[in-house]
Amino acid sequence: MELQAKVRSYIENNLVVFEENVQFSDDDNIFERGFVNSLFAMKLLNYIEQDFGITVDNEDLDIANFSTVNNIVSLIEKKRSGVS
Amino acid sequence: MNTKTRSIEAYRRQLVEEAHVFADREIRPFAADFDERGQLSKDLIGKMAERGYLSASFPERYGGLALDPVHYGLFTEVIGKACCNVRTLITVNTSLIGETLLRYGTEEQKNEWLPKIASGEKVGAFALSEPLVGSDAKNVQTAYRREGNKYVLNGKKKWISFGDLADFFIVIAGDRGQVTAFLVERTQGDITSTPIQGMMANRASHIAEIEFKNVEVPAENVLGPVGGGFAYIVSTALDHGRYSIAWAGVAIAQEAVNAMVAYARTRSQFGERLHQHQLIKGMIGDSITQLHAARALCRKAGELRRDRDAEAVIETSIAKYFASKAAMQLATDNVQIHGGNGISNQYPAERLFREAKVLEIIEGTSQLQQQMISDYGLQKYFVKRPNLSEERSGH
Numbered sequence: 001m002e003l004q005a006k007v008r009s010y011i012e013n014n015l016v017v018f019e020e021n022v023q024f025s026d027d028d029n030i031f032e033r034g035f036v037n038s039l040f041a042m043k044l045l046n047y048i049e050q051d052f053g054i055t056v057d058n059e060d061l062d063i064a065n066f067s068t069v070n071n072i073v074s075l076i077e078k079k080r081s082g083v084s
Numbered sequence: 085m086n087t088k089t090r091s092i093e094a095y096r097r098q099l100v101e102e103a104h105v106f107a108d109r110e111i112r113p114f115a116a117d118f119d120e121r122g123q124l125s126k127d128l129i130g131k132m133a134e135r136g137y138l139s140a141s142f143p144e145r146y147g148g149l150a151l152d153p154v155h156y157g158l159f160t161e162v163i164g165k166a167c168c169n170v171r172t173l174i175t176v177n178t179s180l181i182g183e184t185l186l187r188y189g190t191e192e193q194k195n196e197w198l199p200k201i202a203s204g205e206k207v208g209a210f211a212l213s214e215p216l217v218g219s220d221a222k223n224v225q226t227a228y229r230r231e232g233n234k235y236v237l238n239g240k241k242k243w244i245s246f247g248d249l250a251d252f253f254i255v256i257a258g259d260r261g262q263v264t265a266f267l268v269e270r271t272q273g274d275i276t277s278t279p280i281q282g283m284m285a286n287r288a289s290h291i292a293e294i295e296f297k298n299v300e301v302p303a304e305n306v307l308g309p310v311g312g313g314f315a316y317i318v319s320t321a322l323d324h325g326r327y328s329i330a331w332a333g334v335a336i337a338q339e340a341v342n343a344m345v346a347y348a349r350t351r352s353q354f355g356e357r358l359h360q361h362q363l364i365k366g367m368i369g370d371s372i373t374q375l376h377a378a379r380a381l382c383r384k385a386g387e388l389r390r391d392r393d394a395e396a397v398i399e400t401s402i403a404k405y406f407a408s409k410a411a412m413q414l415a416t417d418n419v420q421i422h423g424g425n426g427i428s429n430q431y432p433a434e435r436l437f438r439e440a441k442v443l444e445i446i447e448g449t450s451q452l453q454q455q456m457i458s459d460y461g462l463q464k465y466f467v468k469r470p471n472l473s474e475e476r477s478g479h
């Protein structure tokens with residue numbers, strides 16, 4: 001699965017809105033839209049570090065880096081390429 | 085399992101067994117006294133530190149015993165069986181504070197604080213709850229503002245375990261919607277702690293209200309990212325706290341079972357031992373079933389945590405919810421089986437009963453666990469099916 005789809009699928013599995021036809025774009029802020037609960041930031045961080053084998057430093061823990069599919073993908077790509 | 089893994093396993097099992105012996109000798113005989121006097125002995129804290137019991141899950145380089153989550157859980161159980169207050173000291177210092185520092189602390193912060201927690205030189209407290217803010221922790225009113233290279237804290241915290249004894253605090257504070265965590269030393273400024281009297285349980289956990297008045301904290305004492313105090317620090321601390329409390333529930337449940345079995349085998353009414361009465365058998369049977377189920381959930385959560393599985397957080401919440409509820413139920417049934425003696429402080433039953441209730445309230449109340457577990461299940465167990473009405477009408 002490509003990165004974008006993998007991240008999207010992880011978020012979809014953790015949504016806390018239960019309408020069948022809920023949709024969000026890759027630029028939607030999932031926290032502001034109330035799509036995930038308060039545990040999600042920590043879970044997402046654990047998932048990213050574990051599944052992609054990267055370490056996210058405190059400087060990168062800005063919630064904005066985790067708030068949209070695109071931002072999460074950018075963060076993973078940045079970390080993977082070793083640019084910090 | 086290879087030989088090396090097996091020997092590490094055996095070593096960890098042995099550490100837990102030693103802790104068991106220690107708890108039976110050095111803690112259990114004094115538990116009622118701690119509860120009555122409302123304080124723990126400094127001497128005991130020293131003895132525990134010497135053995136690495138304040139840092140059982142920390143890596144050895146910080147003075148810990150490097151127990152993996154499963155063995156750390158078993159360790160928590162043996163301490164919790166002996167005394168809830170001593171277990172609380174471990175929950176707060178090792179799980180809430182230590183584990184969060186290990187995860188988010190800078191190298192300097194880890195080197196500064198973890199060895200001091202391990203050696204008992206410094207006792208910490210986790211200051212989140214407030215007089216007006218409990219479950220809705222994102223809205224803490226304790227405020228911080230940045231001034232140059234430091235932060236200034238103002239506000240009141242309430243129900244803080246070991247708050248009256250602590251040398252330092254992790255303080256959760258807010259600034260215009262942002263929540264940040266700070267490592268604050270008691271000597272850092274105008275910090276007053278007032279012990280809270282009249283507690284039903286956790287009477288020797290030095291629970292206090294704490295007031296911070298214009299306390300200046302250097303920027304390097306921010307724990308985790310600025311603005312990440314809730315999303316990362318509180319979430320992580322409470323996740324570890326819940327794991328500890330789950331095992332604390334197993335501990336109380338096991339104590340309750342041991343006590344009800346012993347009592348039912350010795351006391352007679354109507355010319356028969358209590359255990360010979362069917363209704364008592366029913367209670368004992370149910371209790372043992374609950375106990376085993378609680379332990380199985382805790383073990384599973386421990387294994388997932390050890391394997392860094394993504395489901396570990398939710399399974400921990402499930403284990404905490406179930407085990408705390410089981411502890412309350414079993415402690416209640418234990419009092420029931422003891423009859424009048426269950427109400428008297430001549431037996432441990434009443435203390436277990438009081439202590440059990442706390443577990444359903446701290447580290448996220450049962451209602452908040454239900455909410456999290458339900459959110460998880462509504463997603464995970466939703467089976468998508470084709471829309472039948474559309475199919476039937478031929479669309």
Ligand SMILES: Cc1cc2nc3c(=O)[nH]c(=O)nc-3n(C[C@H](O)[C@H](O)[C@H](O)COP(=O)(O)OP(=O)(O)OC[C@H]3O[C@@H](n4cnc5c(N)ncnc54)[C@H](O)[C@@H]3O)c2cc1C
Pocket residue numbers: 176209210211212213214216217218219220242243244245246285286291442445446447448449450451452
């Ligand atoms: C012995 C003890 C030790 C403690 N130690 C510490 C400590 O070391 N550090 C610390 O920071 N805090 C500590 N606390 C505080 C503890 O974390 C809080 O008591 C707990 O979070 C609940 O908050 P509250 O008491 O304000 O209750 P509230 O949040 O006011 O809740 C009251 C009731 O309403 C329910 N409720 C609230 N919101 C909802 C909702 N959305 N849906 C359904 N029901 C809801 C709750 O489940 C509860 O039943 C301690 C408390 C105790 C009793």
